[in-house]
Amino acid sequence: MEIQNEAVTQLHQVKPVLSSPLVMPVVDNHKILEAWRNFNELKMKLLEDSDFIILKGEKYAKKSAFRKLAFAFGISCEIKREERVELDDGYAYEITMRSSSPSGRFMTSVASCHSNERHFSKDSDVRAIAQTRATNRAVADLIGWSAPSAEEMMTELPEPDERPTHEATPNNWFEKIISNPENRPVRTEEQIASRLLSSKQRSLLISLIGEKIHDPEERENQLAMVDSLSKGEAHQLISDMLTKKYN
Incomplete structure (x- = not known):
């Protein structure tokens, strides 16, 4: 019993080891730099346009x-x-x-x-x-x-050029339509106002996007692009959404 009490007393009398007052790296500099290089290399290989x-x-x-x-x-x-x-x-x-x-x-x-x-x-x-x-x-x-x-x-409606830069694939059909040169004719500033989608097209697109796109972020990103579409782009997008099958 005396031995146990002595051990307990000694345990409580151990003085804590004072740490350095400076903020120090957890490992040596070489390992830190190597980890950072690996991270940047991973970003280049893992992430796509x-x-x-x-x-x-x-x-x-x-x-x-x-x-x-x-x-x-x-x-x-x-x-x-x-x-x-x-x-x-x-x-x-x-x-x-x-x-x-x-x-x-x-x-x-x-x-x-x-x-x-x-x-x-x-x-x-x-x-x-x-x-x-x-x-x-x-x-x-x-x-x-x-x-x-x-x-x-993306806290405001994007300008017409504020769109993903990656090439269109069968899965990103929305970007494929609005980036197709045939659906986006070259026009002067004077023609822009008259060529923007009509109010009926806008209302129908908003309704279709809300009905058919279930992912909240994808839906909001597409809604944010609606007001920058031309009549031709809106027409093509409406046709695509009416015929496209969704899960």
């Missing part, structure tokens, strides 16, 4: 880019807090997201989406954009990605 979008001449990563990176690094994301805030000119969703790596390192980020940022058709779409932004931020902060995501930058 379709994972980015050009907005006002700048290139921004989309949701798909951050999901690929999260998968590659084994990053998990968890919603820690969610709030719907009522405002004078609408409402906003604010979401706090925590991302964590297999090593135990984590990052907490906050993002929001306002109901008047775009022509949202559903309340759930506002929340979905807020969640996407929060997830993108949490992943980006954890891996050291400093630029904002495309979903954060």
Whole structure:
């Protein structure tokens, strides 16, 4: 009994080891630089043109880019807090997201989406954009990605040239239609106003997109492009949506 008490006493009398007052790298410089080079190499090989979008001449990563990176690094994301805030000119969703790596390192980020940022058709779409932004931020902060995501930058209706730069494939049929030169004739500034889609075309497109596109982000991205379409582009898109089969 005396031996046990002595052992316990000695255990509690152990003085803590003082850590360095400086913030130090967790590994040596060579390993850090090697890891950073590997990360940049991974970005070039893993991410494709379709994972980015050009907005006002700048290139921004989309949701798909951050999901690929999260998968590659084994990053998990968890919603820690969610709030719907009522405002004078609408409402906003604010979401706090925590991302964590297999090593135990984590990052907490906050993002929001306002109901008047775009022509949202559903309340759930506002929340979905807020969640996407929060997830993108949490992943980006954890891996050291400093630029904002495309979903954060797309807060207004894009200009006609603010479209994805990747080549069209059978799956991205929307971009294929609006990027086809035959559907986008060259026109002068004086002709633009008279060649924009009609109000009937606009109403029908908004209705079709809301009815047929189930993914919230894809739906909102397509709605954001509607007002920049010409009559020919709108006609082609309406025809395609009426004949296309959706899951």
